[in-house]
Amino acid sequence: xxxxxxxxxxxxxxxxxxxxxxxxxxxxxxxxxxxxxxxxxxxxxxxxxxxxxxxxxxxxxxxxxxxxxxxxxxxxxxxxxxxxxxxxxxxxxxxxxxxxxxxxxxxxx
Amino acid sequence: xxxxxxxxxxxxxxxxxxxxxxxxxxxxxxxxxxxxxxxxxxxxxxxxxxxxxxxxxxxxxxxxxxxxxxxxxxxxxxxxxxxxxxxxxxxxxxxxxxxxxxxxxxxxxxxxxxxxxxxxxxxxxxxxxxxxxxxxxxxxxxxxxxxxxxxxxxxxxxxxxxxxxxxxxxxxxxxxxxxxxxxxxxxxxxxxxxxxxxxxxxxxxxxxxxxxxxxxxxxxxxxxxxxxxxxxxxxxxxxxxxxxxxxxxxxxxxxxxxxxxxxxxxxxxxxxxxxxxxxxxxxxxxxxxxxxxxxxxxxxxxxxxxxxxxxxxxxxxxxxxxxxxxxxxxxxxxxxxxxxxxxxxxxxxxxxxxxxxxxxxxxxxxxxxxxxxxxxxxxxxxxxxxxxxxxxxxxxxxxxxxxxxxxxxxxxxxxxxxxxxxxxxxxxxxxxxxxxxxxxxxxxxxxxxxxxxxxxxxxxxxxxxxxxxxxxxxxxxxxxxxxxxxxxxxxxxxxxxxxxxxxxxxxxxxxxxxxxxxxxxxxxxxxxxxxxxxxxxxxxxxxxxxxxxxxxxxxxxxxxxxxxxxxxxxxxxxxxxxxxxxxxxxxxxxxxxxxxxxxxxxxxxxxxxxxxxxxxxxxxxxxxxxxxxxxxxxxxxxxxxxxxxxxxxxxxxxxxxxxxxxxxxxxxxxxxxxxxxxxxxxxxxxxxxxxxxxxxxxxxxxxxxxxxxxxxxxxxxxxxxxxxxxxxxxxxxxxxxxxxxxxxxxxxxxxxxxxxxxxxxxxxxxxxxxxxxxxxxxxxxxxxxxxxxxxxxxxxxxxxxxxxxxxxxxxxxxxxxxxxxxxxxxxxxxxxxxxxxxxxxxxxxxxxxxxxxxxxxxxxxxxxxxxxxxxxxxxxxxxx
Numbered sequence: 001x002x003x004x005x006x007x008x009x010x011x012x013x014x015x016x017x018x019x020x021x022x023x024x025x026x027x028x029x030x031x032x033x034x035x036x037x038x039x040x041x042x043x044x045x046x047x048x049x050x051x052x053x054x055x056x057x058x059x060x061x062x063x064x065x066x067x068x069x070x071x072x073x074x075x076x077x078x079x080x081x082x083x084x085x086x087x088x089x090x091x092x093x094x095x096x097x098x099x100x101x102x103x104x105x106x107x108x109x
Numbered sequence: 110x111x112x113x114x115x116x117x118x119x120x121x122x123x124x125x126x127x128x129x130x131x132x133x134x135x136x137x138x139x140x141x142x143x144x145x146x147x148x149x150x151x152x153x154x155x156x157x158x159x160x161x162x163x164x165x166x167x168x169x170x171x172x173x174x175x176x177x178x179x180x181x182x183x184x185x186x187x188x189x190x191x192x193x194x195x196x197x198x199x200x201x202x203x204x205x206x207x208x209x210x211x212x213x214x215x216x217x218x219x220x221x222x223x224x225x226x227x228x229x230x231x232x233x234x235x236x237x238x239x240x241x242x243x244x245x246x247x248x249x250x251x252x253x254x255x256x257x258x259x260x261x262x263x264x265x266x267x268x269x270x271x272x273x274x275x276x277x278x279x280x281x282x283x284x285x286x287x288x289x290x291x292x293x294x295x296x297x298x299x300x301x302x303x304x305x306x307x308x309x310x311x312x313x314x315x316x317x318x319x320x321x322x323x324x325x326x327x328x329x330x331x332x333x334x335x336x337x338x339x340x341x342x343x344x345x346x347x348x349x350x351x352x353x354x355x356x357x358x359x360x361x362x363x364x365x366x367x368x369x370x371x372x373x374x375x376x377x378x379x380x381x382x383x384x385x386x387x388x389x390x391x392x393x394x395x396x397x398x399x400x401x402x403x404x405x406x407x408x409x410x411x412x413x414x415x416x417x418x419x420x421x422x423x424x425x426x427x428x429x430x431x432x433x434x435x436x437x438x439x440x441x442x443x444x445x446x447x448x449x450x451x452x453x454x455x456x457x458x459x460x461x462x463x464x465x466x467x468x469x470x471x472x473x474x475x476x477x478x479x480x481x482x483x484x485x486x487x488x489x490x491x492x493x494x495x496x497x498x499x500x501x502x503x504x505x506x507x508x509x510x511x512x513x514x515x516x517x518x519x520x521x522x523x524x525x526x527x528x529x530x531x532x533x534x535x536x537x538x539x540x541x542x543x544x545x546x547x548x549x550x551x552x553x554x555x556x557x558x559x560x561x562x563x564x565x566x567x568x569x570x571x572x573x574x575x576x577x578x579x580x581x582x583x584x585x586x587x588x589x590x591x592x593x594x595x596x597x598x599x600x601x602x603x604x605x606x607x608x609x610x611x612x613x614x615x616x617x618x619x620x621x622x623x624x625x626x627x628x629x630x631x632x633x634x635x636x637x638x639x640x641x642x643x644x645x646x647x648x649x650x651x652x653x654x655x656x657x658x659x660x661x662x663x664x665x666x667x668x669x670x671x672x673x674x675x676x677x678x679x680x681x682x683x684x685x686x687x688x689x690x691x692x693x694x695x696x697x698x699x700x701x702x703x704x705x706x707x708x709x710x711x712x713x714x715x716x717x718x719x720x721x722x723x724x725x726x727x728x729x730x731x732x733x734x735x736x737x738x739x740x741x742x743x744x745x746x747x748x749x750x751x752x753x754x755x756x757x758x759x760x761x762x763x764x765x766x767x768x769x770x771x772x773x774x775x776x777x778x779x780x781x782x783x784x785x786x787x788x789x790x791x792x793x794x795x796x797x798x799x800x801x802x803x804x805x806x807x808x809x810x811x812x813x814x815x816x817x818x819x820x821x822x823x824x825x826x827x828x829x830x831x832x833x834x835x836x837x838x839x840x841x842x843x844x845x846x847x848x849x850x851x852x853x854x855x856x857x858x859x860x861x862x863x864x865x866x867x868x869x870x871x872x873x874x875x876x877x878x879x880x881x882x883x884x885x886x887x888x889x890x891x892x893x894x895x896x897x898x899x900x901x902x903x904x905x906x907x908x909x910x911x912x913x914x915x916x917x918x919x920x921x922x923x924x925x926x927x928x929x930x931x932x933x934x935x936x937x938x939x940x941x942x943x944x945x946x947x948x949x950x951x952x953x954x955x956x957x958x959x960x961x962x963x964x965x966x967x968x969x970x971x972x973x974x975x976x977x978x979x980x981x982x983x984x985x986x987x988x989x
Contacts, residue, residue: 046172
């Protein structure tokens with residue numbers, strides 16, 4: 001399993017925001033979903049997931065509520081705030097710029 | 110919205126910390142549970158699964174801590190912990206905290222006290238709406254080469270300004286004075302202000318009850334109107350509501366009470382009992398006398414310069430149509446002088462207070478330097494503690510932060526102490542301070558003073574906190590945990606602080622020294638009267654309504670003089686229209702000298718006094734040439750005069766040459782022959798040039814008696830005098846019963862006040878720098894015990910050791926002294942306005958101040974040096 005540090009610096013926020021963008025999720029589901037949607041390539045360690053979630057919440061991009069969940073007990077479910085949606089757009093933007101730059105470099109170098 | 114959410118989160122994190130922690134715990138448990146379920150699903154048993162789950166999760170506590178860190182509450186957390194720690198330190202380390210707190214309380218307290226005075230006197234000096242629009246209106250003129258900026262207006266000028274000026278929303282003139290209130294009750298003399306109807310609206314005040322004056326009150330012949338001050342209304346009328354409409358006899362003329370002013374109302378810097386409506390009649394006697402002060406409220410958007418231009422236009426139109434004044438305006442170069450009203454109220458006290466404020470800020474800097482020193486010493490002693498904490502993972506920023514918090518806690522506590530001290534000091538000041546200080550009764554601690562106290566505390570705390578952090582060596586490298594010698598940097602810092610202290614103290618010493626020298630010079634001036642404390646004065650007014658014929662008035666005054674002069678113990682007596690220093694009764698007129706004043710020119714202004722024979726003897730004013738007046742001069746057709754020495758020298762070089770020459774008031778009065786020359790009388794106070802005075806023999810309705818007696822000021826003498834006067838006429842109101850000494854003291858009081866406070870500041874400064882020098886050397890001795898012991902062990906004598914430290918003290922003192930001398934020379938010209946008979950660069954003052962400061966620092970270094978020389982080397986070496 002790849003270590004969290006293998007994730008490119010700063011992409012964790014983007015992954016979390018993107019994952020939650022469509023449907024509110026609790027921490028466990030966020031981790032699972034990132035893993036599944038990336039075709040088991042990306043795995044987020046709990047050690048970085050929860051601090052990241054808390055940080056995004058403190059920054060006002062996520063909102064958290066305790067709700068009944070599929071786990072059979074109430075869980076802390078995160079959803080995007082309006083500011084979070086804007087932040088996601090910004091992150092996507094900068095990601096596409098970064099990735100195309102990297103792509104360009106690989107192709108031409 | 111986002112800001113709000115973030116803010117609420119932080120709040121919740123701070124105040125519901127335990128709740129946030131439980132939440133975090135739950136969240137992570139759920140995750141762990143899922144991991145366990147997954148493991149079980151892959152075929153492990155329960156306990157195995159748990160172990161695997163924990164392993165897969167990773168370091169649990171670290172994750173939790175990282176989550177907590179995102180809440181960013183550590184800053185606040187650390188802060189509260191630091192404050193608690195600092196308070197505990199202040200309570201336990203008394204040898205450090207008590208001197209620090211005491212010096213802080215003294216320094217900050219002194220600053221708060223003076224700031225409160227400045228605040229009351231300077232900042233809040235105009236308790237009226239929109240005070241920045243209030244202006245004083247006077248004229249500037251040039252009298253015999255001297256520019257006078259506060260030449261009052263005549264009523265005729267007022268009428269012209271009032272009619273044609275376009276810059277004023279409201280405008281009026283007022284003049285202070287005294288009047289007798291008779292009728293029911295004892296006759297009494299009250300302080301009055303006569304004013305035109307524009308004055309109160311200009312100030313923007315409404316009466317408490319009744320009405321303000323109107324222009325109808327000013328028409329000659331109309332019922333005269335009076336407005337009472339709240340204080341007088343309470344005192345004379347017991348606050349009775351029915352006072353409105355009542356008639357009151359003031360100077361034997363009936364006035365109708367039309368209003369009462371509010372209790373809080375203050376009229377500039379005078380404190381009148383009643384306000385009289387000024388009757389304005391052009392051409393009436395007195396309407397050309399320039400003795401009215403103007404006050405006006407500028408229209409919105411009008412600047413001082415515009416208003417001055419506007420009035421200059423009015424003045425030139427008025428002058429052109431006025432035969433009597435037209436020429437004078439030209440010759441005296443009369444120009445309107447509109448100035449901020451604050452100037453009239455505050456006067457020259459502003460300069461004194463600013464100097465004091467500066468002096469006390471220096472004291473506060475000294476205090477900061479001393480406390481910084483103490484904090485440095487403590488930081489050194491705590492090197493071990495800091496080292497251990499650094500080893501345990503505390504960052505340098507964290508430790509520096511704690512030092513700052515400790516400093517701030519110290520400063521805040523010191524400031525609280527200072528506030529208490531200032532409160533006490535102000536109570537003393539209000540009861541014992543100079544009565545001539547404007548608005549002295551207003552002085553007290555208010556919210557502005559308390560804010561100032563807070564600012565003082567926080568600023569000084571930050572200042573010495575930062576000095577301590579920067580110089581404790583904390584910023585450069587971690588200290589080792591074993592006790593060590595102080596870093597060179599710290600020693601340098603301490604030495605620099607001491608040098609700065611010595612320099613600042615010297616500046617204050619020089620300032621105080623210059624004031625002392627001025628005071629001595631002032632005391633040496635012969636004021637033109639002797640032993641003022643033995644001169645009893647009483648002012649007496651004989652109204653026309655009571656005695657019509659001037660001859661009878663003269664007879665009555667002569668009778669009274671005769672009676673009181675016979676009182677046992679009275680050695681001399683006389684009377685005159687104005688006694689020395691009685692500025693409010695001064696009367697000036699241009700006086701021409703036969704053959705000296707060019708024809709067609711307006712002669713210089715002189716003070717005119719009408720005096721009785723014997724007044725010079727009673728006052729102790731020496732006659733330099735000629736003779737005193739005789740009673741026969743009063744009735745003789747030959748007019749005679751006595752002039753002051755400076756006026757005689759101005760015209761004839763040698764005073765006796767003036768005898769027999771002729772002078773007259775104005776340019777067309779009758780001539781009088783000079784029969785005597787009297788020594789100069791310093792009427793405006795000994796620190797001003799004595800005015801030229803012309804004395805005429807003669808009688809006026811209001812005169813002041815002067816009696817020389819060793820019993821002056823005693824109840825017994827007063828009673829006898831009153832009895833004698835009442836025996837002549839029982840209805841005469843008496844006023845200004847005081848000794849000339851009181852008046853003299855009053856004149857010196859502001860200077861004395863400045864001297865005392867600056868003296869206190871200087872003493873504090875010297876004491877603080879002694880403490881500073883002592884502290885640094887004592888610390889150096891303690892730190893260098895090992896070195897000293899080794900020196901002694903290899904043969905250094907006590908004298909060598911002693912001189913080692915004495916030399917250090919001397920070097921510090923000389924360095925500080927040199928810097929202080931240069932700075933003192935730089936700042937001393939600021940106090941030039943307070944100096945008298947001494948130049949700001951007076952070498953004696955500088956020399957003595959230097960000697961004092963060097964002696965003080967040497968004394969301060971002697972004790973530690975002796976301790977060093979008497980050190981027992983064996984014990985010292987063994988103990989380490």
